Amino acid sequence: MMLDNLRGMAVFASVVGHGSFSGAARQLGITTSAVSQQIRSLERDLGVVLLHRSTRKLSLTEAGASFYESAKDVVAAADQGRIKVNQLRDELAGSLRIATTPELGVNHILPALSTWMSAHDDLSIHFLADNHYIDMIDERADIAIRMSPQIKDSSVATYPLAEVKQMLVASPHYLRQHEKITKPKDLVNHQLISIDLMKDPSTLDFNSIETGKKNRVKVPSRIQTNNVFLATTLAKEGHGLVRVMSLDVQKELASGELVEVIPEYALPHFVLYAVTLDREQQPAKITRCLEVLKKNFHAAA
Incomplete structure (x- = not known):
């Protein structure tokens, strides 16, 4: 009525x-x-x-x-x-809520969007930084940055940003102080700093780059954390090996604080996605932000 x-x-x-x-x-x-x-x-x-x-x-x-x-x-x-x-x-106005992990946010999302944010000061931006996947509807997130081998959800639209290498790293100091690692089975004599966010965090699956042969090994782990920053810092301090996404340790690899262990054996790769709720017509602020992110990650690839 x-x-x-x-x-x-x-x-x-x-x-x-x-x-x-x-x-x-x-x-x-x-x-x-x-x-x-x-x-x-x-x-x-x-x-x-x-x-x-x-x-x-x-x-x-x-x-x-x-x-x-x-x-x-x-x-x-x-x-x-x-x-x-x-x-x-x-128009590029109103509120834009972006969900990401703290590591991706600091190392990649903020650098990618910094200039764009400065150019559009009518846009209010809220970053949701968490290592766990959030419910986009409950948190009113416009864009979520997610790492997953495959996303199956009809309620969202996915935009691949980059293929991301998973790697095993350690500090040079740790490697000097412990037994030499030349193949996956050598890892049973080492300590893994395991990250609780990963499925079965202390079990590693390798493929030989040369032969394609699969190798599964369970690595001893006495230190666990749910935070990638903390795990990386523990590795830099020489407390063990850590399995991380290459995007999360680019600076440490470049400085030599961390080095890749047994690079002849590859861990599974992942795809980094930008995810939005599946709408017929996305607001311009979302489509423009996605364009900037895709351009940045493709340039960095």
Whole structure:
């Protein structure tokens, strides 16, 4: 009933503004009889006559004149609301919520988006940094950055950003102090800093790059954590080996603080995705942000 009244108010305001049913019909793209029906229905719901009708002209009743002011305000508010919605859809304004891990956020997402964020100061950006997957609807996330071999969820759209190598790393100090590692089975004599976020964190599956032969090994682990930053720091301090995504340790590899162990054997690769809720039409702020991220990761590949 409320929606019908709002529709009737819009029709009524158009009739008064044009001074005729036919003028309102042309503006609204409906028939003159439909306009007349809307006005009759509105008058019936309100219990008053709004318009005096004659063959020559329309005139407002006292109740109609009073109601017209309210109808104008409602129509103006609706128009303003539509303008704001269109701005949020078509312009880089409003709020953008991005979910990522702390490591990816600091090392890659922020550097990728920093210049873009500075250029669009009407955009309010909220970073959700967590090592666990969040519910995008509950957290109102617009974009989530996720690492997964495959994402199967019909409610989301996925955009591959980069293929990411998984690697086993350690500090040079640790490797000097412990038995030499030349093949996966040597790892049983070492300590793994395991990250709880990974499935079966202390079991490693390798493929020989030369022969393709598969090697599975369970590595002893006395230190565990649920944080990649902490695990990486423990490895730099010489407390053991750590399995990480190459994206998370680029700086440490470049500086020599960490080195890859047995690079002749490959751990499974992953794909880094940007994920959005599957909508027919994405707001411009989301599509532009995705473009910047894809361009950045492809350039870094």
